[in-house]
Amino acid sequence: MSDPNIVQSFNRDDIKAMEQRQRANFINSLSGFKSANLVGTQSSQGLANLALFSSVFHLGADPALMGMIVRPHTVPRDTLENLMETGYFTINHVYKNIVAQAHQCSARYPAEVDEFQVVGLSPEYLDGFCAPFVAESQVKIGLRLEQVLPIALNQTQMVIGAIEHVILHGETLHEDGYVDIEKSGSVAISGLDGYHETQSIGRFAYAKVGQLPRKL
Amino acid sequence: MSDPNIVQSFNRDDIKAMEQRQRANFINSLSGFKSANLVGTQSSQGLANLALFSSVFHLGADPALMGMIVRPHTVPRDTLENLMETGYFTINHVYKNIVAQAHQCSARYPAEVDEFQVVGLSPEYLDGFCAPFVAESQVKIGLRLEQVLPIALNQTQMVIGAIEHVILHGETLHEDGYVDIEKSGSVAISGLDGYHETQSIGRFAYAKVGQLPRKL
Numbered sequence: 336m337s338d339p340n341i342v343q344s345f346n347r348d349d350i351k352a353m354e355q356r357q358r359a360n361f362i363n364s365l366s367g368f369k370s371a372n373l374v375g376t377q378s379s380q381g382l383a384n385l386a387l388f389s390s391v392f393h394l395g396a397d398p399a400l401m402g403m404i405v406r407p408h409t410v411p412r413d414t415l416e417n418l419m420e421t422g423y424f425t426i427n428h429v430y431k432n433i434v435a436q437a438h439q440c441s442a443r444y445p446a447e448v449d450e451f452q453v454v455g456l457s458p459e460y461l462d463g464f465c466a467p468f469v470a471e472s473q474v475k476i477g478l479r480l481e482q483v484l485p486i487a488l489n490q491t492q493m494v495i496g497a498i499e500h501v502i503l504h505g506e507t508l509h510e511d512g513y514v515d516i517e518k519s520g521s522v523a524i525s526g527l528d529g530y531h532e533t534q535s536i537g538r539f540a541y542a543k544v545g546q547l548p549r550k551l
Numbered sequence: 552m553s554d555p556n557i558v559q560s561f562n563r564d565d566i567k568a569m570e571q572r573q574r575a576n577f578i579n580s581l582s583g584f585k586s587a588n589l590v591g592t593q594s595s596q597g598l599a600n601l602a603l604f605s606s607v608f609h610l611g612a613d614p615a616l617m618g619m620i621v622r623p624h625t626v627p628r629d630t631l632e633n634l635m636e637t638g639y640f641t642i643n644h645v646y647k648n649i650v651a652q653a654h655q656c657s658a659r660y661p662a663e664v665d666e667f668q669v670v671g672l673s674p675e676y677l678d679g680f681c682a683p684f685v686a687e688s689q690v691k692i693g694l695r696l697e698q699v700l701p702i703a704l705n706q707t708q709m710v711i712g713a714i715e716h717v718i719l720h721g722e723t724l725h726e727d728g729y730v731d732i733e734k735s736g737s738v739a740i741s742g743l744d745g746y747h748e749t750q751s752i753g754r755f756a757y758a759k760v761g762q763l764p765r766k767l
Binding site: 338339340341342343344345346347350353354355356357358359360361362363364365366367368369370371372389390391392393394395396397398399400401402404406426428431434435436438439440441442443444473474476481482484486488489491493495497498499500501502503504505506508509511512513514515516517521522523525526527528529530531532533534535536537538539540541542543544546547548551 | 555558559560561563566569571574575579580582584585586587588606608609612613614615616617618620622644647650651655658659690692697698700702704705707709711713714715717718720721722724727728729731732733738739741742743745746747748749750752753754755756757758759760762763767
């Protein structure tokens, strides 16, 4: 760690005055570590699409829902159009052996390009489920579109999906339901373009009033 | 990593049949690594509150917006009530030296309890900003409430805040705006209770069609 006595402060005006790309890097760093996922969809013509998202988040366990933010007029529009047309999409963890391929999926390929082919990843299909999974991924989730919620403040859209299928590679599932995604090799993202492996600090027991925190 | 040839599959019915706590652990693991943040608020009576959130996400850089999901009828309701009353809240990265204290903030303390005091963290105030920052945190963000968006599907709420202040400790800011949150010691969360340090794989150059991915 660096010297914590060095302090830099920024207010709203400082942020507004930043150059656009600089501000994008800066603000994207502030939420903390982000999930790294490849989102697979298929067009109504049957063309596969794969896009990198760092905005997938947990929305609820019962019903089992996941959310992700889609920006306006950017690459993942193919993703949005496809999932609205077909009603299905997949979320596939980026793991350490496919980071370069995953990052390349963020390039602005035209709609008619199949990112799987271009970057060298393999589509995998489940019977009756019309969105491609990433074969190489160690944690794969198949979702049915539930809702696209427009966020008026900045013209982004929040996509909400219900979990229909989960495929786990490796012995990563604990008896209590926890999936050891570090053992899966899943990576985290910082900012727009930083990728990180993880090292477990530990799991903590359910926190209770009047008890000291303790590791499981 | 574990043996990728071992494959476990789950469909919607398998997930529905899980015991509640098991399903919570399972589904919470699937989105990938999550941010670890302490959210500071103050009640209209001036009482400080601190709650742990793993659902803070980047929403947009211009305007600079962050979002987080608040579950219904759970501990962070104090957070929601406070930020709706005062219009302000802070987001503070959990870093490796305060993981145990941060986790303890997820216990169901009554509204009249000041979590800062109970868990042993220090509130820090900026002139004219009525929400407490966590002094120990290395990345602190002060936000003004923009919107609370109800998500009808599961009665959660999405809180959207506009960034008003950013305070960084240490030499973590790069010239291009990227903040090295690994150098800040920020941690990531997996599932409901797993904490992880990170190890950088590298930053990648902006991905372009027709170019191979390359590290910065």
